Amino acid sequence: MNVPVANPIIDERELELVIKTVKSGWISSAGENISKFEDKFAEFCNTKYAITTSNGTSALHLCLVAYSIGPGDEVIVPSMTFVATANAVVYTGAKPVFVDSEFDTWNIDPENIESKITPKTKAIIPVHLYGHPAKMDKIIKIAQKYNLIIIEDAAEAHGARYNNKIVGSIGNAGCFSFYGNKIITTGEGGMITTSNKAIADKIRTLRNHGSSPERKYYYPELGFNYRMTNIQAAIGLAQLEKITDNIERKKEIHATYCEYLQPLHNKITMQPNAEWAESVFWMFSILLASNGKISRDSLIDILHKKGIESRPFFFPLHKYIRFNNKDKLPVSEYLGNCGISLPSGPKLSRKEIRYVCDEIISILD
């Protein structure tokens, strides 16, 4: 058996819309799919505006620039996240300041944020890791106290809810990715959600080389080409029709893994699922015991030999030499060493999950 870690569902509907778009000749970033996709995504996220971008990383970068974050500023990010969260901060000339995670959500620990705030701190980027929302109420309280912007990195969490509020609508802005393994995909692609009109307008300008809305070919401020194509937006529109089903599948996959891995409940830690949260379980993930029978990396190797693809957790960012950071962030380091994500693509069958779990049980038990 060969079980991939992710596999998007792309069917006749995507093909139909792509063919129509290609035939229309509107294959660059002008075209009606873009605004349709933006409007529908804003509706999905319960925000006034949504702005497409070339990918999730450019969404984060644009958002930071729109909030005037730059050299001399500091931005708080979790150490346990995909590298793009911190890189986007570095692109602006600001400094990412790393905060440890908490065990009960694997997200940024609100209790560890305040001690990292300095007069230079301008923003916090909570990441809804693996689809589970961060503790937004506590983060909002801190942001209000110190007058900080909150940009949600929701790249892995489309549709997740914190206390019934959908992610991307909770902070000042939210950033999403439509990479091939995300909840929905456009190949490459991203989106920024916000209900702030001035910021939405600024993001639209910055996305298109800083173009003036008044005069054609007039670019008074430095901007970027971070536009999505109309072909990608066609795929996005077809994918949005599937988003509720995709999320349902993720929840079923999570429940099935929890059931089949039950015999290991003393040996592994299951993915968090806080009662106040509605996670979308982007990747089903577990933690091995640090003193267990075999290491996470050996488990990945053995599973690979059985045709099962898996992924280690992200490498804790504060440990990269280029960030020149001496902090000890024990939870991030533990997650980075012991976390493993298992096959979680929406096409995964119960039989495949059974196979993966039986193998893991026979290796760990």
Ligand SMILES: *Cc1c(COP(=O)(O)O)cnc(C)c1O
């Ligand atoms: C995927 C991802 C991104 C970046 O998205 P791209 O579309 O690949 O640029 C940012 N943050 C997190 C947490 C991600 O998982």
